[in-house]
Amino acid sequence: MALLGTLSLVATACGPTGPSGGSTAAPEEKPVAGGRLIEGSFSDIKTMNPMLVADVPSSTVTGKIYDTLFYADPKNGELKPNLGKWTISSDSLTYNWEIDPKANWSDGKPVTGEDYLTALKLVAMSKLTVRKSNFQDIEGWKDFVDGKATTISGVKVDSADPKKFSVKFAKVFCPALVNAFGSSAGPMPTHIFGKYTAAGQADAIDKAPENTAPTVSSGPYVFKEWRKGDQVILTKNQNYFKGAPLIDEYVFKIVADATVLAAQLKTGELNYGTVEPKDLADMEAQQNLKVFKYQALSYTYIGWNVKSTTAPALQDKRVRQALAFGLDMDAVVKSILFGQGTKMVAHHPPASWAAPGAGLNQYPYDKAKAEDLIKQAGFTKGADGVYAKDGKPLEFSIVANSGNKTRETLLQVATEQYKAIGVKVNPKLEAFETMVDKLTTGNQEIQGWIIGWSLGLEPDPYGIWHSSQIPDPAAKKTGFNFGAFTNPEFDKAIEAGRSGNCSQAERKKNYETFNKILNDEQPYNFGFSPNTLLVVPQNLRAIDPGTFSATWNLEKWWFKQ
Amino acid sequence: MRTYVIRRLLYAIPTLVAIATITFLITRLAPGDPIRLFTFGATDLTREDIEALRAAHGLDKSLPEQFALYIVNAAQLKFGNSILYHKDAMSLVLERLPNTITLAVSALVLQLIIGVPLGVIAAVNRGKWIDNAVRFFGVVGHAVPAFWFGLMLIIIFSVTLRWLPSQGVLTVGKDVWDIGDRLKHLIMPAFVLALAGIANYSRYLRTETLDVIRQDYIRTAEAKGLGSKTVFMVHALRNALIPVVTALGGVLAFLISGALVIEQVFTWPGVGQFTYAAARQKDYPVITAGVMLGGMLLVLSYLIRDIAYAVVDPRIKVK
Numbered sequence: 001m002a003l004l005g006t007l008s009l010v011a012t013a014c015g016p017t018g019p020s021g022g023s024t025a026a027p028e029e030k031p032v033a034g035g036r037l038i039e040g041s042f043s044d045i046k047t048m049n050p051m052l053v054a055d056v057p058s059s060t061v062t063g064k065i066y067d068t069l070f071y072a073d074p075k076n077g078e079l080k081p082n083l084g085k086w087t088i089s090s091d092s093l094t095y096n097w098e099i100d101p102k103a104n105w106s107d108g109k110p111v112t113g114e115d116y117l118t119a120l121k122l123v124a125m126s127k128l129t130v131r132k133s134n135f136q137d138i139e140g141w142k143d144f145v146d147g148k149a150t151t152i153s154g155v156k157v158d159s160a161d162p163k164k165f166s167v168k169f170a171k172v173f174c175p176a177l178v179n180a181f182g183s184s185a186g187p188m189p190t191h192i193f194g195k196y197t198a199a200g201q202a203d204a205i206d207k208a209p210e211n212t213a214p215t216v217s218s219g220p221y222v223f224k225e226w227r228k229g230d231q232v233i234l235t236k237n238q239n240y241f242k243g244a245p246l247i248d249e250y251v252f253k254i255v256a257d258a259t260v261l262a263a264q265l266k267t268g269e270l271n272y273g274t275v276e277p278k279d280l281a282d283m284e285a286q287q288n289l290k291v292f293k294y295q296a297l298s299y300t301y302i303g304w305n306v307k308s309t310t311a312p313a314l315q316d317k318r319v320r321q322a323l324a325f326g327l328d329m330d331a332v333v334k335s336i337l338f339g340q341g342t343k344m345v346a347h348h349p350p351a352s353w354a355a356p357g358a359g360l361n362q363y364p365y366d367k368a369k370a371e372d373l374i375k376q377a378g379f380t381k382g383a384d385g386v387y388a389k390d391g392k393p394l395e396f397s398i399v400a401n402s403g404n405k406t407r408e409t410l411l412q413v414a415t416e417q418y419k420a421i422g423v424k425v426n427p428k429l430e431a432f433e434t435m436v437d438k439l440t441t442g443n444q445e446i447q448g449w450i451i452g453w454s455l456g457l458e459p460d461p462y463g464i465w466h467s468s469q470i471p472d473p474a475a476k477k478t479g480f481n482f483g484a485f486t487n488p489e490f491d492k493a494i495e496a497g498r499s500g501n502c503s504q505a506e507r508k509k510n511y512e513t514f515n516k517i518l519n520d521e522q523p524y525n526f527g528f529s530p531n532t533l534l535v536v537p538q539n540l541r542a543i544d545p546g547t548f549s550a551t552w553n554l555e556k557w558w559f560k561q
Numbered sequence: 562m563r564t565y566v567i568r569r570l571l572y573a574i575p576t577l578v579a580i581a582t583i584t585f586l587i588t589r590l591a592p593g594d595p596i597r598l599f600t601f602g603a604t605d606l607t608r609e610d611i612e613a614l615r616a617a618h619g620l621d622k623s624l625p626e627q628f629a630l631y632i633v634n635a636a637q638l639k640f641g642n643s644i645l646y647h648k649d650a651m652s653l654v655l656e657r658l659p660n661t662i663t664l665a666v667s668a669l670v671l672q673l674i675i676g677v678p679l680g681v682i683a684a685v686n687r688g689k690w691i692d693n694a695v696r697f698f699g700v701v702g703h704a705v706p707a708f709w710f711g712l713m714l715i716i717i718f719s720v721t722l723r724w725l726p727s728q729g730v731l732t733v734g735k736d737v738w739d740i741g742d743r744l745k746h747l748i749m750p751a752f753v754l755a756l757a758g759i760a761n762y763s764r765y766l767r768t769e770t771l772d773v774i775r776q777d778y779i780r781t782a783e784a785k786g787l788g789s790k791t792v793f794m795v796h797a798l799r800n801a802l803i804p805v806v807t808a809l810g811g812v813l814a815f816l817i818s819g820a821l822v823i824e825q826v827f828t829w830p831g832v833g834q835f836t837y838a839a840a841r842q843k844d845y846p847v848i849t850a851g852v853m854l855g856g857m858l859l860v861l862s863y864l865i866r867d868i869a870y871a872v873v874d875p876r877i878k879v880k
Contacts, residue, residue, distance in 0.1 A: 433593025
């Protein structure tokens, strides 16, 4: 667990991309109701309150109980109306929402604008949520958080039509749509949670029994039972606004590991789960199963500390480029992922709309070119086959977290292949928690490291790449720009992408600049983006997963008898 | 006897304080910061959010301050909110306790109903093939690593024969009161957990029985003309069992700690599995609650053992 960043994953918990099996329902088939969908997971859920969710299992289950205002197109991530539809004012500051007239809670009460306000108040009052920053730019937010106001002045519910509401921001912030109206801001039932939002009951929401046993639902399923550590059982919501689901029950089942999960998919004890590349051939050989393959919104990379004083070679762009040419990532994808992945040369995975279409250096495997670049950087090859400058060998360490086989293998391959271009790598393995500590606090022991990023629906790269996110041990400042890479043009592109013109086309331009700088400067060897391998029974119909959502049309799924 | 129990309970206090202190030190001094781990990759969080979370869990205070608060709270059985679950850590651990107790008690029953007869049969048939077989099993059963044995059983009975479920406590779709289904889930983990104990008891009982049947009073009983069955069941076995009964307390503690590994292998949702998962995520409150619960059970089971010992064997005087 938590080998990738966990929290940012939540926005697109089931996030997929690329080619899939497509819709499998033949036109003459008539959907029938019934059956049970059983999803396998390695860890239990932690909560069913979307405000407190910070892990993938909880988000997977909670997302089926509380619907969100919009949903993401599974293939391209484009936002589409769901519980609500919206317009944005010309100054990009006000979002006007109208909730679907058919949208009701499972107990028959309508979903209203007040329910959105309740969700925000719950976040504001919780001491344990990590979602507060999503709303900090809403007018009146801070006053409410500080107890100076009884409501959030920027959120206005239409008195004539309770289904309509507007949200005003104090400044333009492009990720606002995803962050402030996404899964952690789905409407929450005021008639259930309203009692926790009254003044003077700070953190009452953190102890609410409904966090572990939700009583009403706006999503396709309603909560039935949580058998702790074993299974979570949901039943269909007969009042779901898009029509009651065809599949009667959804079960979230805990299993020990990937091997057990694959075995249980084969026996039918599970009928929904993602498998590892090594199990793919076995799964595809099963008559009763089918596999959907699509790019995940994540990547595994080798990072370089570009400010390292102990490994100064990494400060030189030419050396970093040489390290890109000198590692055969296509072969790595073939051997580690059995071909189920894509080589990456910049930050945004190709499936994301923010990824540049063309114009990136692909860094094809080329040992000669790699050595040329190293020579250009002033290094000469010694008798031992290792390049050196001023008597110092071209040498650095790369650390990976022990126990993660993919990363351990990548480290092994990188060490061998870099040796072939005259670069000496000292491979190291450390516990994940130790690595997290060293990376986020800017410990300068770190020269190179292998880890992964899971990206969300919102492509804003500020938290990972902006210069303000460089950890500074002296100031006890933590951050995720571990390698300390920055330049002014780069910062500017990131800033413009989040608070300039928010149209997708304009943002895409800024992210093109951003990705091209990364592609040229190579502060990471960007590694690869794996495919999600989703396995379901052959007779499951209407499922149509993609990079950005696997379950967007869950209510339409059915089992052919 | 009452004073004895009270005194023993008082003795338990320094033990528990020591366990609490060691747990605190090990968790805090081991590398890794729970809040940084919890928020790792959460790129949309501000530093203020992260620090507020740290403060909400009291982790912003100095280590001595944290320790003082921790001891005061632990004395009231309060261990704080789980970082991952946002809920009181002790109540989370207690929710899993019934599953662990079920597993441990089942294993104990298996140890007794299999281990004791095996030992007796071996003793009665001393030197014959059956005795050798039991003695061989006594060594192997004790030496086989439980997790490996568990995996072997899964491969045989779940994967190949498909007779028994390999994971969890209940089949999806079964009612919580479906005892038959629960037993099917219980049988493999309970047997694996019991294995070492079965082996031990069989060796123990064999030695004890051999010892007892050589005693004078057995010869006397036989001389009185009692049937060999009566001699064995009434005189021999009863005496041979005394040390076994007194050993039970410690066994229960052993079973609860041993359940940690077995729970992992069979995804058995008990205290061990839960505490282990918490340790991996550095969820301090859950780790300490889990360890303290284990510590309390240990102390309690030793207390029960000592009382049982005093009751069974009057020669043991309470001092």
